[in-house]
Amino acid sequence: MTIGDANSSTSERVCQLIEQEIAEGVYEDGIRLDEARLSAQFSVSRTPLREAFRMLAALGLVELIPHRGAFVRLPSFTRLVDMFDVMAEMEAWCARLAAQRITNAQLLMLRAAANGCADALSRNDTAAYYEENALFHDLIYQASGNAFLAEETRNLQRRLRLFRKEQLSHGDRLTASMQEHSEILRLLEIHDGDGVAEVMRKHIRVQGVVYEEMLRERKPGMLRQ
Amino acid sequence: MTIGDANSSTSERVCQLIEQEIAEGVYEDGIRLDEARLSAQFSVSRTPLREAFRMLAALGLVELIPHRGAFVRLPSFTRLVDMFDVMAEMEAWCARLAAQRITNAQLLMLRAAANGCADALSRNDTAAYYEENALFHDLIYQASGNAFLAEETRNLQRRLRLFRKEQLSHGDRLTASMQEHSEILRLLEIHDGDGVAEVMRKHIRVQGVVYEEMLRERKPGMLRQ
DNA sequence: CTCGGCAAAATTGTATATTATTTGAAGGAC
DNA sequence: GTCCTTCAAATAATATACAATTTTGCCGAG
Incomplete structure (x- = not known):
């Protein structure tokens, strides 16, 4: 979304604050x-407060009903899977286009970010990994x-953030994730659009599954149903 | 977006009102x-008024800068092409999934809508065509x-509405558009995912091009640059 | 005992007033 | 003469007061 927000x-x-709560x-x-x-x-x-409600509505976390108020709308599991599917498809498309258009300078930065992920992993620094991964x-x-696709993808990532936060620390997902990054980087370097799209799709899609596992263990009440 | 808005x-x-203006x-x-x-x-x-600004910001028509105000942000031509590309890809994906999952009942309704388009075309009723086409x-x-993909696609369609309104009456785009609908329907009936995705992609993408032609003729000042 | 309407209370939507921030210009120092 | 500082005017952000709408509970009629 194109909001240069406060x-x-x-x-x-x-x-x-409300998002955190x-x-x-x-x-409920x-x-x-x-x-x-x-x-x-x-x-x-x-x-x-009312402006905050509107922001939360834009994030899809609450629904605004006229003369009724703001109601919390947590996604059902089905919906979350749908959202991760869309995210996966958008990221896959980004990767496919990137394979065609990426410059050497951009590849260099990408490699730096991948190395940053590796460093963070070796230090077991999940916060740093999170940052480098986002980069x-x-x-x-x-x-x-x-540019529009980039913005929309970023926006959806933000909307899903709430449901991805802790999952990197789940199992050995961190290691697997990093290996996938290496593969993605390699495929981008050889400009293999179809290949990188496929790897990226799986890379994102698995998050929906991982989240569901994590959820069953820790917070059974967070989602609907 | 999931806003059950006023x-x-x-x-x-x-x-x-502001959107119309x-x-x-x-x-400018x-x-x-x-x-x-x-x-x-x-x-x-x-x-x-400020709440309206927020809605317009969500539509990407204005940018909100803290302590500065709301600034009109009309898309550049490049950006509009980017937006239509994303729209094309999302609709193509919808069509691909639909090819796998569509029921006979849904096919029936789709055929009815296609017929509605044909009727409207024969009557030269562009308003009715617009409605049936949307359906x-x-x-x-x-x-x-x-469901999430459906919502997001609908939302993007809404954001692009401003730049699609008059283009159906441009040239013989109406006739071509209807022929594409027939082809899309046929491919959905035989559950050809790849085929329908490709036709749909072109069906949407061409709008960006058509818009640009129309723009040169009528409103050279509407877009940036 | 149940259903419908009316009225009051609660709550959202709107308007206005107040505060805080920014920007631009004027004045002084270097 | 130029640059920095400061002060004032403009304007967005917030608070509070008011109006409109909805919901709910009560009372009466059937």
Whole structure:
């Protein structure tokens, strides 16, 4: 999405706070976010709170019903799989285009990001891995040469962030993920569009599955049904 | 996007009014939408106006800069092509999935919509064609079996609406478009995923080109550059 | 005992006032 | 003369007050 949004504004801050609370499982699905209660809780007025609701609605986390209020809408498992499928397809397409158009300079940066992932992995630094991983993927979006596609993919990634956060630390997914990065890099270097698209599709799609496993262990109440 | 938005609310109304004005070429690209002036013009307070700005930002028509205001961001021609490319790819994917999953009942409805297009064409009723055409495409989104993909595709269609409105009446695009519908329907009936994806991709992509032709003739000032 | 309507309470939507931030220009220092 | 600082004006962000809408509970009629 093309929003040059406020970053340190009250509404943005409140949006992130509520997002975090949703992630922590504070709210059941379908619950109404009470304006009065939340404005008291966060010590803000209702105006920025309502703007935060709109941001959350844009993220698909709440539904705004006129004269009724803002209701938490956690995705069902089916829906989450659908979302990861779309994400996988978009990233695969980015990779396919990137294979055709990527420059040597971009390949160099991509290799640096891949090495950054490897370093973080050797240090068992999941936070750093998360950062470098994000950079790796973003570089591919950029290399696609379609700025709009890059933005939309970034946006969907943001929307799925909530459901990807902890999964990198699940099992040996980190190691597998990094090996896939190497393969992706190799295929981009030889400009194999079909090949890299296929690897990327699997690379993303597996996250939906991993998430589901993780979910069963830890937070059975987070999703609907 | 998953917004069960207000429909008859002031903010929604204002959003549509501004969208219309943008479509009419009232605003140059990069111009700031003055809160005070617009609230006077539409006789509404600044609160719903600001909510309308957020909706327009979600549509990608304006950019919100903190403490600066809302600035009109008309897409450049390059960007519009990028957007139509993404749209083409998403519709193609919808069609590919639909080819695998479509039911006989859905095929029946699709055929009805195609016939509706034909009828409208024979009556030279572009408005009716527009409606039936939208239905035809939406049925394919639904038949994809991926609800999230269907929503996102619908959403992008909405964002591109402004740049597609008059183009159906351009040249004999209407006739060509209908022939493509027939072909799409035929390929869906024989469940040819690759085939229907390819036809659909071209069917959408051509719109970007058609738009550009139309633009040169009528509104050279509507896009950037 | 149940169903329908009315009324009051709760809650969202809108308007206005206040505060904080930014920007641009003016004035002084180097 | 140029650059930096500062102050004022403009304007977005927030708070609060008000209006409109919806929901719910109560009362009465059937």
